[in-house]
Amino acid sequence: MSPQTIPQAIARNFLGQAPEWYKLAIIAFLIINPILFQINPYVAGWALIVQFIFTLAMALKCYPLQPGGLLAIEAIAIGMTSVDHVMHEIETNxxxxxxxxxxxxxxxxxxxxxxxxxxxxxxxxxxxxxxxxxxxxxxxxxxxxxxxxxxxxxxxxxxxxxxxxxxxxxxxxxxxxxxxxxxxxxxxxxxxxxxxxxxxxxxxxxxxxxxxxxxxxxxxxxxxPQNLIIADKAGWGFVEFALRMAPVTIPVLIFGLITTVCVEKFRVFGYGAHxxxxxxxxxxxxxxxxxxxxxxxxxxxxxxxxxxxxxxxxxxxxxxxxxxxxxxxxxxxxxxxxxxxxxxxxxxxxxxxxPFTSLLCVFFAVVAVIIDQQLFIPVIDWVLTFEGQSQLAVFYLANGLLSMVSDNVFVGSVYITEVKQAWLNGQITRDQFDLLAVSINTGTNLPSVATPNGQAAFLFLLTSALAPLLRLSYGKMVWMALPYTIVLTLVGLFFTWEFLPQMTDVLYDMQLIEHHSALPTSESPVGGH
Structure with a gap:
């Protein structure tokens, strides 16, 4: 083989049988990211998230591990995050x-x-x-x-x-x-x-x-997994957690089952196949x-x-x-x-x-970038400016939107930590903290069905060996999840905003749950953990 053919062979081997336009897109990402990071690290972080979602969306063209892994390696190399932080995220999960x-x-x-x-x-x-x-x-x-x-x-x-x-x-x-x-x-x-x-x-x-x-x-x-984190932060047991969530989760389950009947009967959004x-x-x-x-x-x-x-x-x-x-x-x-x-x-x-375990480790590298570049901090700060019932609705929507593009476990753990700190600092009452914990849990779990990257189970299905056999692509999953996304999000939002405080008061009156008014003995109201 002549020396001139070596670069051609390398180019042909790069990402194997993936389309040429896809290969060029990944190369363009790898070239743009270091430049963008030098100009504006915050924008570069969000660009990396969009690029990673792109690799997930094109999972039937090329398994996301390779292109996503290249993006993650470059992100570490140019300083968007560190190997130690990625390892910490892997250890945590x-x-x-x-x-x-x-x-x-x-x-x-x-x-x-x-x-x-x-x-x-x-x-x-x-x-x-x-x-x-x-x-x-x-x-x-x-x-x-x-x-x-x-x-x-x-x-x-x-x-x-x-x-x-x-x-x-x-x-x-x-x-x-x-x-x-x-x-x-x-x-x-x-x-x-x-x-x-x-x-x-x-x-x-x-x-x-x-x-x-x-x-x-x-x-x-x-x-x-984020439910366990939220329950631990709030000090709730199994029964109390289920009861506090019930004013939102029970109506959502009922409307979810109704949606199943509707999409099958009317044969919409790809359903109704016999x-x-x-x-x-x-x-x-x-x-x-x-x-x-x-x-x-x-x-x-x-x-x-x-x-x-x-x-x-x-x-x-x-x-x-x-x-x-x-x-x-x-x-x-x-x-x-x-x-x-x-x-x-x-x-x-x-x-x-x-293969999916390897891909999840790459995903944790992207989560490390989100943390190090503080990509969610402006949203968190903005949400904390609201008060009362409107705060419940905004928390629900903010968690839902961020969970669609990131990992709902990460989003839930970040928000519950910030909200607990706000309670310890005296910014909100304990009762409001409990209501916000419910809002965070429902927000991370329900709207996140919109995209496969929102929930690990959806991502596992998309990247499984079965998905290409059944022609189940990222776009098709988004389309088929759309009616559920709309119904679950709106029903969850309505009951979180309108009925959650009142129904929680009913649970208090029935003595099914207790007020948690005192601060944890190991934590002080000002100074955090």
Missing amino acids: LEVLLLLIFMVAGIYFMKNLLLFLFTKLLIRVRSKTMLSLAFVFSSAVLSAFLDALTVIAVIIAVAVGFYSIYHKVASGKDFSADHDHTEDSRIEPLTHSQLDEFRAFLRNLLMHAAIGTALGGVTTMVGE LPDKIWLILAKYDAYTDARLSKMDIAKFWVQGLIAVWLIIALAFHLAAVGLIGLSIIILATSFCGVIEEHSIGHAFEEAL
Whole structure:
């Protein structure tokens, strides 16, 4: 190879098969950022956020880890943040990373039971509206006690199972054959339209389930990571947290379910796709096929996986250990009692989670830039200038808008810390602090469904191996989430503004919750922590 061809080869290798315009855009970002940082660091920080969101939006063109990682490395190199700060953010979110690594892998070893149960559900519930409601409501209930990422991992495993069954049959193979469900070239011509319809059907169920994780995740202190932070800052227990949130979360759940019915009935925003009869027949035959061939060993595995599922729910609900460690226990139990002892067999379970774990570490670098460049400080200072009920509404909207472009865990933790400091400094009363804590929690959880980067569960779904198979892009997720975004945001805002103070007073009168009037003994009113 001549020396002249080396740069061409490097340019061709850069970001692989991504479109040329995409490669040029990333190169332009890398050139512009150092210049912009020298001129105005604040503007450069916001430019980095927009660029990172761009890489997420183009996830089907190129996995965001590589372009997003290049932007993060450059940000550290030019001084927008430091390696130590990035490491601090990773350490702070270590439980989330362990959750991804171990819990998603643990669900992989329970996929046979999950596919068996959900196939029964899909075959017996022929009404698409009822099926959609079942996915939304079950995801909401599970997410109130489990982690949303765990729930999404379950739904993804089920959807992959459904997709691979149909794809195998459409490719002319029987149920027992090995098959690569990512390759469409052998699909018979007449089945391509059926495959597109089936993809749309699965997209509907996945988005309903994702929305369900948000509806349930906002209700309890264990539903989302920022909920735990808020509960800790406010000194609330599990029951008190749920009761304080109820004036907003219960109406939002009801209106969320109504929205599910509406989008399915009117077939808007990409919803309303039905399971074709031919595909239903394939799944029914597969169900009969598996039932006929169930051995005593298979049944024993189902029982073991069922008992492990019970352990999972109990362990997560009562916080018997860190979520990641519970996931590791699932891997150990499921592999031990189901006879999976080869290293390469275990390794496959980690293929889905590790790329996203790496991407999340890159995201934490962007969060470090947000903190170091104080990108949210002007918004926080502005919000604190409001008073009374208007302050509740402004806090709700500010948290929601910032959560759409950033991480809702980060936004929630920043705001609750600032609000607690305002209370300790005597700027607000304890009762107002409690109301603002509710506003922060609902604000970070509800409007953030607008974009995949708003919630980790949505981002995990977007960057999963299933998303390209179902043609689920960033833009499509935003579009399909739009009706929920509008309804959840407006309903949450209305009940936060109009009914939260009054309903909280009712809870006080009924002695279901108590006034927290005294300052923490370890903290003084002036001087902070």
